[in-house]
Amino acid sequence: MNLDLWEDAKIDKFVESLLVRGYSNYNIPEEIPKKIVSSLQKSKSIKDAAKDFYSIPEIKNENSSFWKGRKKYSSGKARYHEEMKFIGNLNDKKVLEIGCGSGNLAYLISKKYKIKKYIATDLSPPGKEIDNVEFLKQGNKTEIPVEDSSVDSILIMDMLHHVNKNQQRYLIKNAKNKLNENGKIVFFEYTFSEEKEPLYRSYFTEKFNELSKKQKFGCMEIIDYIGNILVNKSETPMPNSYRTMEEWEDFFKKLELKINNSEYIGFPKRLFHQGPYGIINLSL
Ligand SMILES: C[S@@+](CC[C@H](N)C(=O)[O-])C[C@H]1O[C@@H](n2cnc3c(N)ncnc32)[C@H](O)[C@@H]1O
Numbered sequence: 001m002n003l004d005l006w007e008d009a010k011i012d013k014f015v016e017s018l019l020v021r022g023y024s025n026y027n028i029p030e031e032i033p034k035k036i037v038s039s040l041q042k043s044k045s046i047k048d049a050a051k052d053f054y055s056i057p058e059i060k061n062e063n064s065s066f067w068k069g070r071k072k073y074s075s076g077k078a079r080y081h082e083e084m085k086f087i088g089n090l091n092d093k094k095v096l097e098i099g100c101g102s103g104n105l106a107y108l109i110s111k112k113y114k115i116k117k118y119i120a121t122d123l124s125p126p127g128k129e130i131d132n133v134e135f136l137k138q139g140n141k142t143e144i145p146v147e148d149s150s151v152d153s154i155l156i157m158d159m160l161h162h163v164n165k166n167q168q169r170y171l172i173k174n175a176k177n178k179l180n181e182n183g184k185i186v187f188f189e190y191t192f193s194e195e196k197e198p199l200y201r202s203y204f205t206e207k208f209n210e211l212s213k214k215q216k217f218g219c220m221e222i223i224d225y226i227g228n229i230l231v232n233k234s235e236t237p238m239p240n241s242y243r244t245m246e247e248w249e250d251f252f253k254k255l256e257l258k259i260n261n262s263e264y265i266g267f268p269k270r271l272f273h274q275g276p277y278g279i280i281n282l283s284l
């Protein structure tokens with residue numbers, strides 16, 4: 001992460017108010033996100049940032065309201081239930097989820113639908129078993145260990161910004177080969193539109209719109225860094241290869257995928273994600 005971003009007061013203010021609101025849903029008092037933002041502003045280097053973060057008393061204390069609230073947030077209830085609304089009926093489908101993380105979406109989908117088969121891949125193992133879900137560890141960042149032309153639906157959620165821009169192309173080309181003739185891809189990403197109206201006209205969508213494109217990507221980078229690297233201590237790559245919705249649409253068109261629907265969700269009123277979101281439905 002680029003610590004220079006903190007020199008922009010508009011970015012700091014936006015990130016702080018978003019964290020205050022997001023965490024308040026999990027009963028985390030507002031002084032904690034305020035302390036997190038101020039700690040990062042003072043960090044001299046990226047190496048110091050984690051040390052400074054874990055020196056905040058409420059972060060150091062494993063039993064604090066911060067960690068209790070985070071546990072509730074990570075169980076993903078609000079977030080994934082909301083996202084499920086945008087995924088069509090998956091009964092009798094063979095589903096492939098790429099970059100499944102800890103398997104929260106796989107769990108909910110396999111409970112809700114009578115899936116024919118659910119294969120979930122990631123670079124690292126999921127750490128838990130789920131009935132009717134087959135987890136496969138990818139051998140590398142772009143290849144998917146699944147037979148070609150064999151799946152009905154591919155789900156990619158909150159993952160592609162963790163892949164560098166060149167590898168994104170190879171990964172999606174390979175994913176496309178896994179689809180059968182009528183197959184579909186549902187793509188969720190942490191993104192914003194420069195043209196579309198957001199589905200949810202929330203306070204945060206309005207405030208975010210007042211920022212420049214560079215500031216918007218800066219906010220996304222910081223929020224993602226705090227969540228993935230500082231809080232979750234994840235080793236997921238962070239190449240910051242964010243794109244706007246229009247840039248994603250161009251990216252998919254160049255790979256000869258058809259865009260059936262592209263929706264800018266924005267910042268939902270009932271928070272399910274700490275950032276602006278979009279969804280694109282694709283087919284061959
Ligand atoms: C922010 S997490 C999202 C996890 C899950 N999709 C979700 O929404 O809960 C990003 C995930 O993408 C995975 N990932 C990163 N690069 C990947 C790649 N090239 N191929 C597959 N998974 C990848 C990471 O290991 C991590 O589990």
